[in-house]
Amino acid sequence: MRTRFDAQLEKLNNELVNMGAMIETAIGNAVKALMQKDIELAKKAISYDTEIDHEEREIEGECLKLLLQQQPVAGDLRLISSALKMITDMERVGDHAADISEIVIMLEDKPYQNKLKQIPKMAEETIKMLNDCVDAFVRKDLDLAMDVIRRDDIVDDLFNVEKNSLLSVIRESADNGEEALDLLMIAKYFERIGDHATNIAEWVVFSITGEHKDEKE
Amino acid sequence: MAVTDGVRQYMTGAGPGETPHGRKERVYGSMRNKIYWNMVVLSVVTILLTSVIILMVSYHVYVGQIQAGVRNEAIQIENGYRQAREPMEYLNSLATVGESMRITIIAPDGTVEYDSEADAALMENHSDRPEVMEALESGYSEDRRLSETFGKETYYFAVLMDNGKVLRVSNTMDSLAGLYAQMMPVLVMLSVLVLLFALPLAAKMTKKLVEPLNNLDLNNPVPMAEYEEITPLMKRLSDQNRQIHEQIALLRRKQEEFTAIMENMSEGLVVLDQHLNILSVNKSAVRLLKAKAGDYQDKNLLLLSRNLRIKESVEYALLGRHTDAIWEEEELQVLTSPVKDEGRVKGAVLLVLDVSERLKAERSRKEFSANVSHELKTPLTSISGFAEMMEQGMVRSSDMKVFAGKIHAEALHLIKLVQDIIELSKLDEGITNYDKEQVDLKKTARMAVNRLALQAKEKQITVNVEGDSAMVYGIPQMLGELLYNLVENAIKYNKDGGSVTIRTVPERGAAVLSVTDTGIGIPEDSQERVFERFYRVDKSHSKKISGTGLGLSIVKHVAEYHKANIELVSQLGQGTCITVRFPCLES
Numbered sequence: 078m079r080t081r082f083d084a085q086l087e088k089l090n091n092e093l094v095n096m097g098a099m100i101e102t103a104i105g106n107a108v109k110a111l112m113q114k115d116i117e118l119a120k121k122a123i124s125y126d127t128e129i130d131h132e133e134r135e136i137e138g139e140c141l142k143l144l145l146q147q148q149p150v151a152g153d154l155r156l157i158s159s160a161l162k163m164i165t166d167m168e169r170v171g172d173h174a175a176d177i178s179e180i181v182i183m184l185e186d187k188p189y190q191n192k193l194k195q196i197p198k199m200a201e202e203t204i205k206m207l208n209d210c211v212d213a214f215v216r217k218d219l220d221l222a223m224d225v226i227r228r229d230d231i232v233d234d235l236f237n238v239e240k241n242s243l244l245s246v247i248r249e250s251a252d253n254g255e256e257a258l259d260l261l262m263i264a265k266y267f268e269r270i271g272d273h274a275t276n277i278a279e280w281v282v283f284s285i286t287g288e289h290k291d292e293k294e
Numbered sequence: 295m296a297v298t299d300g301v302r303q304y305m306t307g308a309g310p311g312e313t314p315h316g317r318k319e320r321v322y323g324s325m326r327n328k329i330y331w332n333m334v335v336l337s338v339v340t341i342l343l344t345s346v347i348i349l350m351v352s353y354h355v356y357v358g359q360i361q362a363g364v365r366n367e368a369i370q371i372e373n374g375y376r377q378a379r380e381p382m383e384y385l386n387s388l389a390t391v392g393e394s395m396r397i398t399i400i401a402p403d404g405t406v407e408y409d410s411e412a413d414a415a416l417m418e419n420h421s422d423r424p425e426v427m428e429a430l431e432s433g434y435s436e437d438r439r440l441s442e443t444f445g446k447e448t449y450y451f452a453v454l455m456d457n458g459k460v461l462r463v464s465n466t467m468d469s470l471a472g473l474y475a476q477m478m479p480v481l482v483m484l485s486v487l488v489l490l491f492a493l494p495l496a497a498k499m500t501k502k503l504v505e506p507l508n509n510l511d512l513n514n515p516v517p518m519a520e521y522e523e524i525t526p527l528m529k530r531l532s533d534q535n536r537q538i539h540e541q542i543a544l545l546r547r548k549q550e551e552f553t554a555i556m557e558n559m560s561e562g563l564v565v566l567d568q569h570l571n572i573l574s575v576n577k578s579a580v581r582l583l584k585a586k587a588g589d590y591q592d593k594n595l596l597l598l599s600r601n602l603r604i605k606e607s608v609e610y611a612l613l614g615r616h617t618d619a620i621w622e623e624e625e626l627q628v629l630t631s632p633v634k635d636e637g638r639v640k641g642a643v644l645l646v647l648d649v650s651e652r653l654k655a656e657r658s659r660k661e662f663s664a665n666v667s668h669e670l671k672t673p674l675t676s677i678s679g680f681a682e683m684m685e686q687g688m689v690r691s692s693d694m695k696v697f698a699g700k701i702h703a704e705a706l707h708l709i710k711l712v713q714d715i716i717e718l719s720k721l722d723e724g725i726t727n728y729d730k731e732q733v734d735l736k737k738t739a740r741m742a743v744n745r746l747a748l749q750a751k752e753k754q755i756t757v758n759v760e761g762d763s764a765m766v767y768g769i770p771q772m773l774g775e776l777l778y779n780l781v782e783n784a785i786k787y788n789k790d791g792g793s794v795t796i797r798t799v800p801e802r803g804a805a806v807l808s809v810t811d812t813g814i815g816i817p818e819d820s821q822e823r824v825f826e827r828f829y830r831v832d833k834s835h836s837k838k839i840s841g842t843g844l845g846l847s848i849v850k851h852v853a854e855y856h857k858a859n860i861e862l863v864s865q866l867g868q869g870t871c872i873t874v875r876f877p878c879l880e881s
Contacts, residue, residue, distance in 0.1 A: 091570075091594040098600035215597055216586075 082147050086156065089139050093160055096132045097211035100167050103129060103174040104207060104270065108200040110181045111193075111263070119178035129171035133164045155287055159280040163214075166273040166280075170207065173266040173273075180259050187256055195239040196260065199267040202232050206274035214281045222285075225278035232271035239264040326504045333496035334489075341485045349477060353470050360467045361436070361449055367395055368451045368463040376456060382408065398462040400426055400452075407459065420462075425452040429460050446472065562646030568612055568639060570595040570605070582626060582646045604628065604644070611642035625650035658827075665828040669711055669842065673704040680704075707840060714844040717775060718827070721851035728769040735777075735798040735807050735876075736763040738770065742777040743796070749785050756793040757781070764798040764805035766876045768856045776852040777807075779845040780872060784811035786841065787870070803878040808871060815866040824862070825850040849874075
């Protein structure tokens with residue numbers, strides 16, 4: 078009975094890593110689509126969202142089944158409950174990847190690329206955060222998870238810089254207003270993805286230590 | 295892998311009664327218990343059988359003695375009775391003496407005349423008693439009858455006396471069952487005593503019997519002194535032990551060979567089962583997939599690489615298909631193949647190759663063709679333009695010569711370009727029609743200088759050839775081409791009135807050639823790239839100095855062909871020095 082439970086836990090673990098890989102791919106595609114104006118890739122990132130949603134349902138079912146049938150305690154219970162929370166954040170990241178891709182499609186015939194400014198840096202930073210929080214989960218690496226939580230400020234700062242520079246773009250010429258707003262949305266999505274990565278990292282910390290990061294401070 | 299599993303199962307040494315998979319097996323009784331209980335049963339059976347036989351034998355003796363006693367008594371009483379004057383008194387005296395036997399006198403008609411224990415008058419007629427009837431006929435008789443009382447038996451002996459009366463003497467004795475009942479307490483006592491003695495003895499003996507077996511060293515079986523019956527078993531065991539050791543050693547060697555091959559190959563290799571679990575993975579795979587170093591055995595593929603394209607490829611392979619893809623971004627070629635056993639897919643093999651070199655070569659090939667077309671097109675366009683003007687009669691006859699000269703110059707440039715390209719592709723192929731021979735670099739340098747004397751004169755450049763003759767084992771035409779290109783560059787990119795110095799120095803069997811000019815020099819960021827095909831420092835196509843951009847590329851190729859090193863030292867506005875170091879003649 079116990080070995081079956083262990084196998085189920087391992088399966089859950091693998092499914093979570095799989096979902097992590099899916100959101101990494103989705104956001105990677107979205108960023109590439111944004112940088113290279115690749116509409117096909119943008120469409121691919123949008124279609125990925127459905128798969129990510131499906132994976133979320135699957136993992137959710139798996140977790141509930143484990144809770145009901147095995148009545149886990151201690152570390153196992155923490156893993157399952159944090160998995161339940163983590164997938165919500167992961168699913169939101171998938172949504173944002175799709176949102177960014179939609180804007181890329183909308184901006185198809187606008188030469189926005191040289192106006193991106195801080196956005197490539199934000200994209201790079203958030204992708205790294207996502208990679209690291211999934212890595213932290215895979216390796217149960219507490220330090221790495223803490224590091225991801227700290228790095229959220231970098232993305233937040235970048236967002237503020239971007240917001241101000243877009244504000245001045247609008248001030249200069251109202252014609253660019255619509256485009257600037259779209260770019261602001263993209264920047265906001267990246268900032269949100271950073272937040273979700275932070276959340277995931279916090280759940281990784283919880284699953285390892287049983288404590289919430291905020292409680293300790 | 296199957297091989298690994300085999301070894302691992304030997305290694306884990308699962309405990310008795312437990313298979314390597316943790317399943318409980320039926321537990322067999324110990325030999326010790328079996329022997330012990332057999333001994334106990336044996337002792338109990340022995341006790342019971344012995345007592346039964348002893349009882350039967352002693353009962354037989356007991357009955358015989360009682361019967362003999364009764365018979366003797368009867369004969370004596372008969373005698374006494376016959377001789378006694380007062381027979382009745384004699385009988386009564388016997389009774390008072392305390393005779394234990396019962397004496398009865400029966401008249402020929404069956405009337406009881408005397409009985410020592412009952413009143414004769416009250417007794418019924420005895421004529422129907424078998425012993426009486428028989429005694430009347432044949433003189434004497436005996437009979438045994440079970441009396442009503444359980445466990446007692448009566449023995450009768452009857453004698454026909456002279457007076458025609460029958461004397462019957464009888465005695466009661468215990469029956470067999472009765473005797474048993476009487477003996478039972480003794481028997482039980484005896485059994486308990488024997489068992490009390492036998493049980494510890496049995497335990498001790500069992501232990502002694504089993505001990506040598508328990509003390510067997512199964513890892514090192516030697517024939518036993520105690521039991522020769524075990525010897526064939528031990529011999530077999532020792533043979534099998536040896537075989538197993540040999541097989542383990544063989545397996546281990548194979549495993550080590552496999553690991554060595556896997557670890558030393560530059561290609562990444564991953565073997566997976568059908569659940570995407572990694573059965574084995576080599577270092578190259580970990581490096582090429584940019585995973586963190588660690589143990590990935592028995593882990594899921596996703597933990598090695600979260601690149602979903604890899605997972606996809608492996609999943610394709612698990613459906614029984616081969617995949618082969620080149621990922622330009624990662625500079626990897628990824629191949630997957632299914633592993634089949636009896637027609638069913640049991641896993642997949644993933645092979646990862648580093649194709650960065652290949653992609654680079656491909657890119658430079660593409661670049662080369664694009665460049666060649668461009669370089670060929672420019673002079674051809676000029677020629678076509680001039681020719682068209684002449685054709686249309688737009689050129690005055692006095693200018694005809696000038697135009698023809700221009701066409702000629704462009705054509706010469708084209709020829710040079712084509713020659714260079716042919717030379718380069720020859721070098722690319724690595725095949726030449728020439729044979730290697732001893733070549734004097736100094737002589738070759740002089741020849742190159744002579745060919746370029748006119749160009750040098752035009753720019754008033756002094757060309758010096760210095761140093762001793764240095765011998766190189768190589769292809770003279772190619773080395774001539776190398777020197778020609780070096781010297782040509784040194785003149786072309788020189789200032790008017792400058793100088794070019796060619797030095798050839800023999801150095802312990804090797805040769806060093808250097809060409810130094812006092813020219814315009816090469817900017818630092820271009821120094822790396824001047825050996826590339828069609829690379830020209832002056833990118834504006836104004837072409838102040840004509841050239842194909844292939845000269846140094848040819849130099850590089852010739853040097854590579856001769857296994858020589860090229861060093862470039864240059865300072866902008868000061869000049870350039872290119873040194874070519876040829877290896878020893880022998881090599």
